[in-house]
Amino acid sequence: MNLEQLIQHAQAHRPLCWLNPHYQPAFSPSWIDAQIQQAEQDSEWLTTAISHLIPAFTKGRIQAPLLSANALLPYYPDLQSDQLWLQADHLLPVAGSVKARGGFYEVLQHASQLAQQAGLLSANSDSLTLLSDAAKQLFAQHRIAVGSTGNLGMAIGIMAALLGFQAEVHMSVEAKAWKKARLRQHGVKVIEHSGDYSRAVAAGRALAEQDPFTYFVDDERSSSLFSGYALAADQVIQALTEQGRRIDSEHPLLVYLPCGVGGAPGGIGYGLKRRLGDAVHLFFVEPCASPCILTAMASPQPQDVYQWGLDNQTLADGLAVPAASELVLTLLKTQLSGCMTVSDASLLLWLQCAYQQLQLQLEPSAAAGFVGPQLLLNSPEGRQYLAQQGLDARLKQTTHLIWTTGGSLVPENEFQSWLQLPN
Numbered sequence: 001m002n003l004e005q006l007i008q009h010a011q012a013h014r015p016l017c018w019l020n021p022h023y024q025p026a027f028s029p030s031w032i033d034a035q036i037q038q039a040e041q042d043s044e045w046l047t048t049a050i051s052h053l054i055p056a057f058t059k060g061r062i063q064a065p066l067l068s069a070n071a072l073l074p075y076y077p078d079l080q081s082d083q084l085w086l087q088a089d090h091l092l093p094v095a096g097s098v099k100a101r102g103g104f105y106e107v108l109q110h111a112s113q114l115a116q117q118a119g120l121l122s123a124n125s126d127s128l129t130l131l132s133d134a135a136k137q138l139f140a141q142h143r144i145a146v147g148s149t150g151n152l153g154m155a156i157g158i159m160a161a162l163l164g165f166q167a168e169v170h171m172s173v174e175a176k177a178w179k180k181a182r183l184r185q186h187g188v189k190v191i192e193h194s195g196d197y198s199r200a201v202a203a204g205r206a207l208a209e210q211d212p213f214t215y216f217v218d219d220e221r222s223s224s225l226f227s228g229y230a231l232a233a234d235q236v237i238q239a240l241t242e243q244g245r246r247i248d249s250e251h252p253l254l255v256y257l258p259c260g261v262g263g264a265p266g267g268i269g270y271g272l273k274r275r276l277g278d279a280v281h282l283f284f285v286e287p288c289a290s291p292c293i294l295t296a297m298a299s300p301q302p303q304d305v306y307q308w309g310l311d312n313q314t315l316a317d318g319l320a321v322p323a324a325s326e327l328v329l330t331l332l333k334t335q336l337s338g339c340m341t342v343s344d345a346s347l348l349l350w351l352q353c354a355y356q357q358l359q360l361q362l363e364p365s366a367a368a369g370f371v372g373p374q375l376l377l378n379s380p381e382g383r384q385y386l387a388q389q390g391l392d393a394r395l396k397q398t399t400h401l402i403w404t405t406g407g408s409l410v411p412e413n414e415f416q417s418w419l420q421l422p423n
């Protein structure tokens, strides 16, 4: 497909699989690696504080289970037993989404820096110092702000409030009412902006720039968020290994990640690539109406979804992002295998299927990855990729990992309404 055909295809809301022409199988390290290494050390140090703040995180580690998806194999006739897995980030406690990984890390990292500057931490301090009265008094003078479609706001807002910060979340008026209500219950200030997610982020950023006591978590640019997401890689590799899955060039891993601005899938994907190199293949899955990584990467100069004539209207509120993160576009330029798109009808179908077959409670955004293996194995572009990378000969040795990214905290009535909707 040339660019014109691709745009027409996207405008017709027809699901597609686009292969990244800049893809290079081998991992190429970049400046962010030093920050990811730092995040690995920080996350060890933070385990004590995290286990006190949120006991549901076993041993203070921000992690969620890997689940077998064998029950879904009838929908994937090309795959065999134990080839299909789900990384169940929708079960991450308190925040209920993948956003806990980057969001909790960035807030705790900022808190540590403030505590250090104020002389509260010495070389031997443990992270419980961040929960002391002195730290609470310090944090109460500071504000943490974020612009969000909802789930990042929940992660940042709730962790900031737990530590005693003033917390402020900038959202589009269209963001889900229950997410706003939940944040307010936690003492978080919710500021609504007319327009889409990008405008909410820009407005939050501009307000924060005027106040030296406000720290803005920038979903479009933050390398700290990105590093927090990257920490997922070692956990998931260990979990797959414990399940007896071998991952190497002969036994490749294919990963399907729901994608909004790109931070969460970008950080996770980069972390996996950093560990597994050419043994892992990353596909981002975006709504047909909001494929911002696709419109940026497939155009000669990055474009937003409106420039492709798309309206950014989707049931997948967490993925309703018109313009991609530049950080992610740069860091993933050669690491990303491709982008796929999914229709709202298909999201609903998979949401209902995940509930019926596996009793999982997902939100529409979190169901995006399920189309991944089908598009890879059945579309002409997917088959082209398999042939180009020599994967078709090793199909039986592949492991397919679908990242389910949110939904466990969705109120029952809202979830029931998705089960009732025709798809």
Ligand SMILES: Cc1ncc(COP(=O)(O)O)c(C=O)c1O
Binding pocket: 097, 098, 099, 149, 150, 151, 152, 258, 259, 260, 261, 262, 263, 264, 265, 317, 318, 319, 321, 363, 365, 366, 405, 406, 407
């Ligand atoms: C449930 C869910 N999945 C995936 C994502 C995508 O993350 P990102 O916007 O960092 O690409 C989001 C973003 O809010 C989300 O809420």
